[in-house]
Each structure stands twice: as structure tokens, then as C-alpha cells.
Amino acid sequence: MVLSKTASESDVSVHSTFASRYVRTSLPRFRMPENSIPKEAAYQIINDELMLDGNPRLNLASFVTTWMEPECDKLMMASINKNYVDMDEYPVTTELQNRCVNMIAHLFNAPLEESEPAVGVGTVGSSEAIMLAGLAFKRKWQNKRKAEGKPHDKPNIVTGANVQVCWEKFARYFEVELKEVKLREDYFVMDPEKAVEMVDENTICVAAILGSTLNGEFEDVKLLNDLLAEKNSKTGWDTPIHVDAASGGFIAPFLYPELEWDFRLKLVKSINVSGHKYGLVYAGIGWVIWRSKEDLPEELIFHINYLGADQPTFTLNFSKGSSQVIAQYYQLIRLGFEGYRNIMENCRENMQVLKEGLENTGRFNIVSKDNGVPLVAFSLKDSRRHDEFEVSDYLRRFGWIVPAYTMPPDAQHVTVLRVVIREDFSRTLAERLVVDIRKVLHELDGLPAKITPKTAVDGGEAGKSVTVVSKKSDIETQREITTVWRKFVLERKKMNGVC
């Protein structure tokens, strides 16, 4: 005879997750729960919540890689429990990092002898890389000024207003003044002439961007180099250049090898590149390379000496995973020069397809250039009735994440939509996006125009002006408030700081 028990705990192992009590209780959000729950339940609950995140591959806002080959996924999973900083315990992983540094240094034409090792390091991303490079420049400049007996308490750095937010972070955290070269309509990158004008004796370096975040343009580093060399010979200040090649560093060598932007230019002392952008690795890896040992002050380096091997380290982070470093090496040897070139050429091709599709609608101005990072930045020819933010919102319904931004000063009145073409954005997706954009435009055309605050003002001053007062419906009021707030908030928010 079977006695049925009513204790719920006894059947816990039998119930499938969705039959168990774990999906009935709300998870505490602010305090750790008292009791444990089965791992299947924990997995299911978190997995289900995460379904509401955006789909990474349809996130056209980001430059960061969203797909890698299954073989690489296998390697990454296998090394996820390796703490990268344990150089003594994982000598092969350390060696792989060194090989990557050397390969990238050679890719950037660092002036090295045959057997000379390159000077560089793997970081968590370009933010860390830029901070390390900036720190090196600051220390070098301070040492120089101390030797000359001059004040060294007001360092500054010259960049364009189109810089990514990490330069502002560097400036604020490391107490360096940021001197920004303002943009203007039609010229959305740093003007080399204006930049050189702004250089003074306290400038630790001039930062040029290869692959501007907003429209993908490459800044003219060669011109900057020439102008700065001229100024240096007059002033004797010896101001160097840093190239922020976060996006462009893995594009220019393959698509535009004749373009001189790297260590071929004498004043370029350090370059950073994001492994997780066009280096084709998942988020979490960047590289910074110095021209030579002289450009990295020894006092910043921590030496961890193991018998027989001197391991110099210069990073902000200590413990971190090894997976991305191994994945970068995998990509470098798997693809080789020809593989990277083929992928970049595909991206450029697909960019052309998208650009032409958008031009054919007749409703957009293309703001991005053909040469540069493969992305398409476009703005509405006529944004009086509906603006780019509305287009962006409507595209979300189809699953696309296409961000809209305003340009930094002094071009804040220009708003653009931006689509980044990554490795995994194939031609079919490009064509589909164009179709969906047409659908959105069609829908928006059918809607009443958004009401600007002007038309809604009560023209109560009789005789002064006859203004049409239209009664606002609920949704129009809401939309007006939303639009006004959004513009206000965007003015404050550094939208152009988003990667």
C-alpha cells in the first residue's frame, strides 16, 4: 500500500522547474535570499528574464563583435577559469598575449628590429588602453618639465569634440585638462589645423581618432603630423601624437594599406585598438602599443621577476579572464592577413548596399564617408514632421536597434541615425533593413506631424497674431511632452559618448 505524503519538499527533485514552487515566489531583488534553490530553477529564472534583453546581433548601434566561430567558443569556454594574471601558472597564455602584441605592433609598422620584442599590453578595452597611454604621456611630460625647472601642474590634452567618452574620463580622473576642437556642420571630425593651434607648452599629447564614433571617418593623421612637426621645430615643445584607432586599427591596414596613420609617422608614439571591435573578438579586450621602450616611462611599470623571466606589467586591472586573449590569437592565426581583408571588404560591400538602398528612398542625407569604418550614418532630409528619434523608435518594433544621436558642439542641431556594419551583418540583413525602413517611413507619413510647442501656444494676444490653436489630443500632448523632455535630456546626456 502506498501512503501518499503531503510534504512538498519530498517531490522537489521530481518537479520540472515550471511545476515547482520556485517560479511562484518572487525573487528578492535587494537582499540575498535566505535559502538556496536548485540550479535548474536558478538557470531557468535568469535565462527567462534575459529573454527581454535586446538581441545582440540585431544591435546595430554597437561596433563590438557579436558572433564568433564555434571552435573559438570552445576555446573560450575551456579557458574561462584561467586567471590571466597568473603568468607563472599559465605561461602559454602569457606567451599568446605577447605574440598578439607583436603581431599588432608589426601591423602598425612599429619600427622594430627583427628580433626586438614590441612594447605593448593587452587590456580590457580601449578605455583602459587610453588611460595607460595617457598616463605614459603625462609622466613623460612631467619629467621633461621637471628637468627644465618649469611648472608641471597644469597638463592638458588636445582632441576633437567628437571623442569617445573615455577621453573625458581620463581627463577627469587623472586631472588633465581637456581642450576640445569644436566641430562644425559638414566637418564632423577634428580639424588638424585648429588642433595644432591649440597646442601649448602644457600639452602632453594630441589625440587623433581613426574611425570617429559618430560617422566612422578617419581623421587626417598625416596632416596633423606634418603641421605638428612644423610647430615643434619652432617651439621645441616636442608634442607627440596618440592615435585612438579603437575601430580603425583593424580596418585601415587591410582596406587602406597606403594610408599613413600609424608609426610610419614620426610623431605617433602610441596607438590603441579594440580587439573587440574589428579585431573580431567578443567584448572585453583591447590593445595598446608604444613606439619604443623610450615612450613608456620605466617608473610606471611593475616588474614581477620570476627566475629566468622578467615580466613587466603595466595595466590598471589585475585579475581577469584569459578567454578573450586566447580568442584574439585564434582570430589572428585563423584568419591571417587575407582573412581579415576579406571580412573588411565584405563589410564595405554591404555598407554600399545599405547606403544605396537608403539613398534610393530619397528621404535621407548620407553623413558618413565611404572611406572609414564601415557604417552608414544618415539623417532625414526633412525632419519637421517626424524626426530621427521617431524612426529609431519605430524600427525597434521590428527588432532592429538603430540609435539616433545629436552631434557634439558646435553641430548639435544635426541628428543622425547610425547603422554599424559588423562581420555578421550579411547582405540579406542589409536588404531587409532597407525594406523595414521604408515601412517605417510609410507609417510615419500617415501619422499627423508631431506638434511643435509653437503651434500649440494659445495666440491669445488678440490682434497681434492669428495663430491656429488646435486642441491637443491626449496622445499628442504626451508625445509633445516626451519629445521636449527627450531633447532637453539629450542636451545634457552625452549621447555621443555611447560607443
Next chain:
Amino acid sequence: MVITTTTPGSDEHICSTFASRYVRTPLPKFKMPEQAIPKEAAYQIINDELLLDGIPRLNLASFVTTWMEPECDKLIMASLNKNYVDMDEYPVTTELQNRCVNMIAHLFNAPFGETETAVGVGTVGSSEAIMLAGLAFKRKWQARRKLEGKPYDKPNIVTGANVQVCWEKFARYFEVELKEVKLSEGYYVMDPVKAAEMVDENTICVAAILGSTLTGEFENVKLLNELLVKKNKETGWDTPIHVDAASGGFIAPFLHPELEWDFRLPLVKSINVSGHKYGLVYAGVGWVIWRSKEDLPDELVFHINYLGSDQPTFTLNFSKGSSQIIAQYYQFIRLGFEGYKNIMENCTENARMLKEGIEKTGRFDIVSKDVGVPLVAFSLKDSSKYTVFQISENLRRFGWIVPAYTMPPNAEHIAVLRVVIREDFSRTLAERLVTDIDRVLKEMDEVPSSHVSAKAAHVTTTVDETQDGNGGRKRVEKSVRETQEEVINTWRRFVASKRTGVC
């Protein structure tokens, strides 16, 4: 009729990797190769090279987690391609981070009301966390000094000499002077009395460690707080405390809840903890929590405003993977308070068992305490025949990675071996380790002592030379091996004196 073609590569897809030409050609190590290679070959080549790395789970040097449940591995894999910083695109992931911050803040008894949100952030590790906390202290101190019209160009920070290397990095990169309280034999952590003495008007904070890297000891934060409160009252300097709970932050609340070290002490303004140590997540996540909004100067925070929600960010890194944050949340809800407590109790048990086994050999002094991070640090009672460094090397042959270190000043003459007990170091492994240590000791006892013979060779040479004053010089030639060993030992001691920076 089949005509065989000789075009190379036509049957490449048939050849298994080890039959193909890819394992014959050396891979370029300094320049990118020109050609692409098949993904199977790339995978195999890299996988094979990595076989020569140490096995993470036998790496007893590291506090960092080396095992997680398969369900968590699945979640990690699925989120590898999510860039954590895209808050707008991945709102759930952002929410999970916020929940973790709140949970940890509550764990540390942060004083805020039921509906208030905690002030804190997820980082890549304790290094970034410490830099952010230090930056906040520095900026607060500077603002106060400016208001008082006093000079603010020489900030300093007071810590023990046993600090982990990231404090030295912070000091060097952010131009803050590091004032270290020296250790002494038998006392391997920061002395609160000496620390309070060293505080001056330029001190931005005093950093105490909960879970010293070398011996696992918890510093007496309560005593430090009391002494500093007294001093602050006399001087009016208002010097705060930061607790570096990188290891201890996820141990003390579960094993020693009555120990007051966190926000229950009024001078503690920020705490950092490594999610990837006893937070039981793979390498790559740390947390820093501030007591309240006032302790984080607003000028350091970058505001990313989205309609309806203000997302303040204060990190050094921007783009990074989301996997570890999700894994941390998984651990919190999967284990809960009781789960963490059970795991820490297991670790303590296994540590005790290992300690007893080592004591039984009769050859070691135990340097670590019972209360603290579950690890066993031990030194040789008699280092004349061989040193801990040699034991460490010989243990490698069995697969164990057990590091040997010298203590920081002023206790550099003490060298210890250290075994960290992590979640996945079970009792069987502990017993096996003791067996292998026994074996190593036995082996080294039998080898003629290299120290003694080197010394003897030296001594004999001198003696003989003096004895045979004129002609017929009889020299005892040092054997090649003895010379080598002497040179190695000298170099090793020289180099080892620089090793204290290792985590």
C-alpha cells in the same frame, strides 16, 4: 576513368588536422600570417599549446574561482556576446547588476532605508574597485582642503606593508603617496595603533585589509575605527577608512557575522570585494560599495540619462563582457545565504584538516590563523638543508602549484608556502596533498644537501690553499652541479625578495 589532379588543397577538407600540412608549418609568432587556415586547425593548434599551461583547479596559489556549475556555464556562454555597457539595449543585464549591488550593500550592513538604492558598481576586479574608491577619497579630500584654503598637492594613504600590489599601482598612477606600516616577525598585518599614528592632515584614507593576501588574516578594523575616531576628534581631520575586503568580504558575513568590520563602523566609507574570489564567480568581476551618496563626489560620476531613468556610471573600463555579472547574480539566487555559509564552512573544515596534516609532519610552523580566509600558510622549522622554494618546485612534479613567498618588510627573512582552499578543493584533494608533501620531504632528506656541500667546498678550498702555502696547491674542485646550485640559490634569493607583489 579518374584522372588524379595534383592541385594542392583539393583534398584538404578530407585530411584530419593532424594529417594536414598545418601541423608541419611553424606558426608565425611575431607577424600576422598571410593566409587563413581552417578553423579546425586553428582550434587544434591553440588547444594543444594550451595543454602546457598549469591546470587551473590544481593552482593552489590563487584565490580566484576555478569551477562553476554547468548551468552557470550555459548562462555565461549565452551572454558572451553582450557588451555590458550597452545599458539601453540590455536593460535586464543592467538591472541584474543593480540587484547585485543592492544585495552586497545589504550584506555589508550599509545604512540605507528600505526604498533607497545602494551606491556601488560592478568592476572588472578589485583593482579597478580600489582605484575608484581611492579616486573618490582623493577628490573628497581635495575639495575639503580647497575650502579650507590649505594646500592639496601631497595626498597620502596609510596601509600595511602587506597590501596587494594594486594599492601600489593606485598610489603610483594617481600620484598619492603610500605610507606603509611595516610588519614585524609574528605580526603580519597592519597594526592599527601604528597606522593611526601615521595619519596626518594629508591622509585621504586609511586602508584596512579583511583577508591579508599572505596569511589570510583579518585586520582589526574595529580597533582601527576606535583609534581613528579618537584621533579625528583631537585633530578635526575627519580621516575615513576603506576596507579592502577582496577575499574576506564574502567570508566574514557567513562565518563570523558578529565580527564588526563593515559599515556598522561609522568611519568605514567604502568597501571593495572580489566577486571572483569567494564570490564564487570566474575571473573578471569585482564590486565596490559606498556608504552613501555623500561619499561619492558627483563630479566623478558620468550621467547617462535615458528618459525615465538616470543611469550614473563610474568605472574605468567601458566595454566589457556581461557574463560575470550574470554569473554573480546566479550565485546569489542559487545559493542564497545558507548556500554561501555551507560552502565557507566546508572550506574552513578542509583548511583545518590540511593544517593538521601538515603539523603532523613535524617539520612546519603554521603561520596562518584559524580565523580568516581559509588558507594554510606554513614555513619550514629548519631551512638549512633545503628551502620552501625547493619544496614548491618539487611539488610541481605531482601537478600541484603551491607558491612560496618571502614576507614584506620588515619580515623578509620569513619564507612561507601557501595553499588557498577554494570551493572546489575537497577533502580527498587535501589528503592527497599532505601525502605528496610527505613524499617530497622524504626525497629531499635523502639528497645530499646542496647548501652544505657548497659551503664545504668553499671552506675546503680556502683551508687547502692556506695549508699548502707553497707549491702543490690542492684545490677541492666544486662539482659542476654544486656550482650551479649555489648560483641558482643566490639568484633565487635575490629575485624572491621582489616577489611579494604577487596576489
